[in-house]
Amino acid sequence: MNIFNSLRIYAGKWNEKEVNAFSQEEIDSISKAEVVESQYGLSVCFYLKAGGQAYIPLDQNASASLGDTIDLSKAKVVTLSKAGEDDIYRVRI
Secondary structure, X not given: OOHHHHOOOOOOOOEEEEEEEOOHHHHHOEEEEEEEEEOOEEEEEEEEOOOOEEEEEEOXXXXXXXXXXXXXXXXXEEEEEOOOOOOEEXXXX
């Protein structure tokens, strides 16, 4: 038995786990998606038709600028994983 197989691993690298298109249901629930500044750099602010906002940071290679409106039919959600951490999401344009 290797003791390290049962321990939490730190300082690993984030790896791309999945890349998915936004579903029609997700697209239909958004009135607007706009690039804004956030604590993570640039993020997409999703203005929900039901009220409120949700934020997902942009992928580091995204080709969008502050204030851009995002066409969700062309954007993708990237799921990143890392040992010992919860999955995180990024928007790829």
